[in-house]
Amino acid sequence: MDIKITNMVKFYTLLLLAERDKHGYEIIKEISSRTGKTVSPGQIYPFLKLLEKRGYIKSGEPTKRDKTQYRLTKDGKAFVQTMLARFGDLVRLAVEPSIEECAHCGCKVYSGGYKKKIKNRQLSFCCQYCAKSFKI
Ligand SMILES: [Zn+2]
Structure with missing residues:
Protein backbone atom coordinates (compact mmCIF):
# COMPACT_ATOMS: atom_id res chain seq x y z
CA MET A 1 0.00 0.00 0.00
CA GLU A 96 4.87 30.81 -2.19
CA PRO A 97 3.41 33.50 -4.33
CA SER A 98 6.07 34.75 -6.65
CA ILE A 99 7.17 37.81 -4.82
CA GLU A 100 9.80 39.84 -6.53
CA GLU A 101 12.10 42.34 -5.02
CA CYS A 102 12.76 45.78 -6.35
CA ALA A 103 16.24 45.66 -7.86
CA HIS A 104 16.93 49.16 -6.61
CA CYS A 105 15.56 49.54 -3.09
CA GLY A 106 14.95 45.87 -2.29
CA CYS A 107 11.37 46.25 -1.18
CA LYS A 108 8.95 43.44 -1.99
CA VAL A 109 6.82 43.92 -5.05
CA TYR A 110 3.54 42.16 -4.35
CA SER A 111 1.65 43.16 -7.43
CA GLY A 112 2.25 45.11 -10.54
CA GLY A 113 5.59 46.68 -10.11
CA TYR A 114 7.61 48.13 -12.88
CA LYS A 115 9.68 46.14 -15.32
CA LYS A 116 12.54 47.52 -17.29
CA LYS A 117 15.19 46.00 -19.45
CA ILE A 118 18.62 47.23 -18.49
CA LYS A 119 21.66 45.95 -20.31
CA ASN A 120 19.71 42.97 -21.60
CA ARG A 121 18.47 42.01 -18.16
CA GLN A 122 14.80 42.15 -17.36
CA LEU A 123 14.65 43.75 -13.95
CA SER A 124 11.78 44.39 -11.60
CA PHE A 125 11.27 47.52 -9.62
CA CYS A 126 8.61 48.72 -7.25
CA CYS A 127 8.12 51.92 -9.23
CA GLN A 128 9.44 53.79 -12.23
CA TYR A 129 11.49 56.10 -10.02
CA CYS A 130 13.47 53.18 -8.66
CA ALA A 131 13.94 51.97 -12.21
CA LYS A 132 15.28 55.38 -13.18
CA SER A 133 17.74 55.60 -10.34
CA PHE A 134 19.01 52.06 -10.80
CA LYS A 135 22.50 51.75 -12.15
CA ILE A 136 24.38 48.56 -12.76
ZN1 LIG B 1 12.07 50.31 -5.22
Whole structure:
Protein backbone atom coordinates (compact mmCIF):
# COMPACT_ATOMS: atom_id res chain seq x y z
CA MET A 1 0.00 0.00 0.00
CA ASP A 2 1.51 3.24 -1.08
CA ILE A 3 0.35 6.60 0.08
CA LYS A 4 -0.42 9.08 -2.63
CA ILE A 5 -0.15 12.75 -2.01
CA THR A 6 -3.09 13.90 -4.03
CA ASN A 7 -3.79 17.28 -2.57
CA MET A 8 -2.29 20.15 -0.64
CA VAL A 9 -3.98 19.17 2.60
CA LYS A 10 -2.15 15.85 2.63
CA PHE A 11 1.07 17.49 1.67
CA TYR A 12 0.79 20.06 4.43
CA THR A 13 -0.16 17.47 7.00
CA LEU A 14 3.13 15.69 6.39
CA LEU A 15 5.08 18.90 6.18
CA LEU A 16 3.71 20.11 9.51
CA LEU A 17 4.42 16.80 11.18
CA ALA A 18 7.97 17.02 9.87
CA GLU A 19 8.34 20.32 11.72
CA ARG A 20 7.29 18.87 15.04
CA ASP A 21 4.75 16.58 16.71
CA LYS A 22 1.26 17.92 16.40
CA HIS A 23 -2.31 17.35 17.40
CA GLY A 24 -4.88 16.84 14.70
CA TYR A 25 -6.58 20.13 15.44
CA GLU A 26 -3.23 21.94 15.26
CA ILE A 27 -2.73 20.55 11.79
CA ILE A 28 -6.17 21.72 10.76
CA LYS A 29 -5.60 25.19 12.18
CA GLU A 30 -2.19 25.61 10.60
CA ILE A 31 -3.19 24.42 7.17
CA SER A 32 -6.16 26.76 7.28
CA SER A 33 -4.03 29.71 8.22
CA ARG A 34 -1.27 28.92 5.72
CA THR A 35 -3.47 28.23 2.76
CA GLY A 36 -6.34 30.54 3.66
CA LYS A 37 -8.73 27.68 3.03
CA THR A 38 -11.09 26.00 5.41
CA VAL A 39 -9.93 22.53 6.31
CA SER A 40 -12.33 20.10 7.90
CA PRO A 41 -11.46 17.28 10.30
CA GLY A 42 -12.79 14.90 7.66
CA GLN A 43 -9.89 15.87 5.43
CA ILE A 44 -7.28 15.26 8.10
CA TYR A 45 -8.21 12.37 10.35
CA PRO A 46 -8.76 9.66 7.75
CA PHE A 47 -5.40 10.59 6.27
CA LEU A 48 -3.74 10.46 9.69
CA LYS A 49 -5.27 7.05 10.22
CA LEU A 50 -3.89 5.86 6.92
CA LEU A 51 -0.44 7.20 7.74
CA GLU A 52 -0.56 5.43 11.06
CA LYS A 53 -1.63 2.18 9.46
CA ARG A 54 1.24 2.48 7.03
CA GLY A 55 3.62 3.05 9.95
CA TYR A 56 4.56 6.58 8.96
CA ILE A 57 3.24 8.21 12.09
CA LYS A 58 2.60 7.21 15.65
CA SER A 59 -0.04 8.67 17.86
CA GLY A 60 0.91 9.29 21.44
CA GLU A 61 -1.20 8.21 24.35
CA PRO A 62 -3.67 10.95 25.11
CA THR A 63 -2.97 12.34 28.55
CA LYS A 64 -5.71 13.70 30.74
CA ARG A 65 -6.25 17.03 29.08
CA ASP A 66 -4.19 16.52 26.01
CA LYS A 67 -5.57 15.14 22.84
CA THR A 68 -3.70 12.65 20.73
CA GLN A 69 -0.50 13.95 19.30
CA TYR A 70 1.02 12.59 16.14
CA ARG A 71 4.67 11.99 15.47
CA LEU A 72 6.52 10.95 12.35
CA THR A 73 8.30 7.64 12.57
CA LYS A 74 11.64 6.95 10.94
CA ASP A 75 9.81 5.56 7.92
CA GLY A 76 7.55 8.59 7.93
CA LYS A 77 10.50 10.96 7.87
CA ALA A 78 12.01 9.10 4.95
CA PHE A 79 8.66 9.31 3.17
CA VAL A 80 8.51 13.07 3.69
CA GLN A 81 12.04 13.43 2.34
CA THR A 82 11.08 11.52 -0.80
CA MET A 83 7.95 13.57 -1.15
CA LEU A 84 9.85 16.82 -0.84
CA ALA A 85 12.43 15.72 -3.35
CA ARG A 86 9.68 14.88 -5.81
CA PHE A 87 7.38 17.79 -5.25
CA GLY A 88 9.65 20.39 -3.74
CA ASP A 89 9.92 22.70 -6.69
CA LEU A 90 6.31 22.36 -7.69
CA VAL A 91 5.16 23.06 -4.21
CA ARG A 92 7.38 26.02 -3.73
CA LEU A 93 5.77 27.51 -6.79
CA ALA A 94 2.28 26.72 -5.57
CA VAL A 95 2.75 27.74 -1.98
CA GLU A 96 4.87 30.81 -2.19
CA PRO A 97 3.41 33.50 -4.33
CA SER A 98 6.07 34.75 -6.65
CA ILE A 99 7.17 37.81 -4.82
CA GLU A 100 9.80 39.84 -6.53
CA GLU A 101 12.10 42.34 -5.02
CA CYS A 102 12.76 45.78 -6.35
CA ALA A 103 16.24 45.66 -7.86
CA HIS A 104 16.93 49.16 -6.61
CA CYS A 105 15.56 49.54 -3.09
CA GLY A 106 14.95 45.87 -2.29
CA CYS A 107 11.37 46.25 -1.18
CA LYS A 108 8.95 43.44 -1.99
CA VAL A 109 6.82 43.92 -5.05
CA TYR A 110 3.54 42.16 -4.35
CA SER A 111 1.65 43.16 -7.43
CA GLY A 112 2.25 45.11 -10.54
CA GLY A 113 5.59 46.68 -10.11
CA TYR A 114 7.61 48.13 -12.88
CA LYS A 115 9.68 46.14 -15.32
CA LYS A 116 12.54 47.52 -17.29
CA LYS A 117 15.19 46.00 -19.45
CA ILE A 118 18.62 47.23 -18.49
CA LYS A 119 21.66 45.95 -20.31
CA ASN A 120 19.71 42.97 -21.60
CA ARG A 121 18.47 42.01 -18.16
CA GLN A 122 14.80 42.15 -17.36
CA LEU A 123 14.65 43.75 -13.95
CA SER A 124 11.78 44.39 -11.60
CA PHE A 125 11.27 47.52 -9.62
CA CYS A 126 8.61 48.72 -7.25
CA CYS A 127 8.12 51.92 -9.23
CA GLN A 128 9.44 53.79 -12.23
CA TYR A 129 11.49 56.10 -10.02
CA CYS A 130 13.47 53.18 -8.66
CA ALA A 131 13.94 51.97 -12.21
CA LYS A 132 15.28 55.38 -13.18
CA SER A 133 17.74 55.60 -10.34
CA PHE A 134 19.01 52.06 -10.80
CA LYS A 135 22.50 51.75 -12.15
CA ILE A 136 24.38 48.56 -12.76
ZN1 LIG B 1 12.07 50.31 -5.22
